Amino acid sequence: MEERDYLAENAAYLKKDLGKNNISQNLFQRFKELITNGQLPAGYMMPNENVVSEQLGIGRSTLREAYTALAVFGFIRRSKAGTFVNEIDNIVNIAPFSITVENSDLNDLLEFRYMLEGETASYAAKRATKDDIAQLEYYYEKMKEFRHDVNQFVDYDSMFHMQVAVATHNKLLMSTMLASKDSFENGIRLAMRESLTQNPRVIDVTIELHGKIIEAIKGGDYQTAYTAMREHISYVNLTVKYG
Structure with a gap:
């Protein structure tokens, strides 16, 4: 049959x-x-x-x-x-956490990701495979390609961060990042639109910081990966709060 x-x-x-x-x-x-x-x-x-x-x-x-x-x-x-x-x-059910994230203030979400993503980048630097790095590089190049299209840029930015979580090969970290993905994207799109009208260099700086993150992960430099990611999230925090 x-x-x-x-x-x-x-x-x-x-x-x-x-x-x-x-x-x-x-x-x-x-x-x-x-x-x-x-x-x-x-x-x-x-x-x-x-x-x-x-x-x-x-x-x-x-x-x-x-x-x-x-x-x-x-x-x-x-x-x-x-x-x-x-x-x-x-099937893993993390709906309660997802709902909490969806109802969180953007500043709370950014602070949460500041604490989470530095460690995530550190573990990615320790564990990333060649395929993980190739995927990170792909998203990074797409970010540069769509630097003048905020929606596309934020899409690939988000995919980059999700791929950093994937590169940790830690399911809990991946689940946590995935749960915050949509809320983060929506908030950042609004913040980016507002910031770009005041400071066109926001995207250039963001690309530069992502470059530091990917180089650290490629080199297995977990300390620099941690520092570069926290520097990036700090910059986003300041951009959202002060433009």
Whole structure:
């Protein structure tokens, strides 16, 4: 008996009106819904990433971002054998924390990330693989490419920070970063728009600081990675508060 291709059956829903921004987040939400309601059943092995990317009309990096989020929350598990849908009972539920983050003041969120992300960058410097670093470099280059497009710039900035968390290979750190991702993005977009009208150098400084972070992680220099990340978050704090 031929196995059902559940992904192909749901491909039209997954790819419909994904938009131009937050594609990976939108895809994550749709995969989550299909897994929760059983349309992508427990034990189902996802097709090869190239096949899925082609079916959905998206890049592999976008698909991997969605997969990373799904894996962090326990919806899927990834191994050398493939990508599999988990049993519902195994799915991690951190909704209460997510709700707390969504209702937090932006300054509180920035202070929280100041405490969290320095350590995250430090662990990333100790544990990042070649693939992790390649993905960080990709997002960094995209930030430079879209320096004149605030929405796109913030998207890739956020992906960069999420990838730093992924490079720690610590699921709790990844979950915490993911839970704060949307609230952080929305607040920073508003802050960036306001700041750019007063100080066009904000984006240039942000790019420069990200460059320091990535070089420290590449070099395995966990102390510099820690310092550079805290310098970056401090700069964002000042930008948000004082423009």
